[in-house]
Amino acid sequence: MYAVQIENLTKIYGQGHTEVVALADATFAVAPGELVAILGPSxxxxxxxxxxxxxxxxxxxxxVVLDGELIAKDGWPAGLDxxxxxxxxxxFIFQAHNLIPFLTAVENVMIALENNGVGAKAARTRSIELLESLGLGHRLNHYPSLLSGGESQRTAxxxxxxxxxxxxxxxxxxxxxxTENGKNVMGLLKKLAVENNSAILVVTHDQRMVEGFDRIFTFSDGRIVDEKRNHV
Known part of the structure; x- marks a missing residue:
């Protein structure tokens, strides 16, 4: 089963003379454990x-099918949760780490678990394990303002x-x-894709950052214009 499947995915804003095609007929599938880059200009x-x-x-x-579940077919199905x-x-991982400034690193991870119904004790244990696995065991109780850019992104x-x-x-x-921290983060994502059997899709404009990715899609004017596969 693919983790992500999209077929002829299209997004149009406006209509008539104001119509803008932001995405046109994108089709691909991503397997669990794959790291895929989406390249292209702004x-x-x-x-x-x-x-x-x-x-x-x-x-x-x-x-759009996620993990075997149909989540979009010419729009969102009625009643989709x-x-x-x-x-x-x-x-989700963003350019800005979006950490909550008044929560420590471990609390920033815990909140994602608690919002999904996990109890505080189990959430804390899981969060500590994750941060330690990412080399942040010594920064658990630091607030975002005391973390470096790379540490903040690893917390995210x-x-x-x-x-x-x-x-x-x-x-x-x-x-x-x-550049160094950027390449470290991309290398970390590759490692995590394999270890967690997750599909990871990374949007970037910087071709230097996608060494070792499994596949690279290049977009232009809303369309996929090139696909490269790493056979190494």
């Missing part, structure tokens, strides 16, 4: 693709992994980092 449709798969933007037409699917199947990754999602969507996760 306005090429990368983020629209991510927000459509992530149940933030409703597609105009086309199909968007919050449940996001909680159960999706993890721990939060995204907290509920063991089948799919992780990352929007420019290294844009605020220097």
């Amino acid at each position: 306005g090429s449709g990368k983020t629209t693709l991510l927000t459509t798969i992530g149940l933030v933007t409703e597609p105009t037409r086309g199909k 968007l919050k449940r699917i996001r909680r159960e199947k999706l993890g 990754i721990a939060r995204a992994l907290a509920n063991q999602p089948r799919v992780i969507l990352a929007d420019e996760p290294t844009a605020a980092l220097d």
Whole structure:
């Protein structure tokens, strides 16, 4: 079973002379454990693709299947529980880490678990394990203002992994980092994709950051114009 399947996924804003095609007939499937890059300049449709798969933007037409569950077919089906699917199947990583400033690193991860019904004790244990696995065992009780950029992004990754999602969507996760930290974060995502058997889709404009990715899709004007596969 694929973790993500999209077929002819299209998003159109406006109509008539104001119509803008932000995403046009995107079709691909991503298996568990795959790390996929979405490349392209600003306005090429990368983020629209991510927000459509992530149940933030409703597609105009086309199909989206997450972990075997149909979540979009020419729009969202009636009665679709968007919050449940996001909680159960999706993890999000953003350019800005979006950590809550008055919570410590471990509390920032715990909140994702507690929002999904996990008790405080179990949430704390899971959060500590995640942060320690990401090399942040010594920063558990530090507030975001005391974390470096790389540490903040690794904390955000721990939060995204907290509920063991089948799919992780990352929007420019290294844009605020220097080259070394950026490559470290991308390498970490590759390792996590395999270890957690999760599909990870990463939007980026920086081709230097996608070494070792399983596949690379290049977007232009809302369309996939190239696909490269790493055979190594």
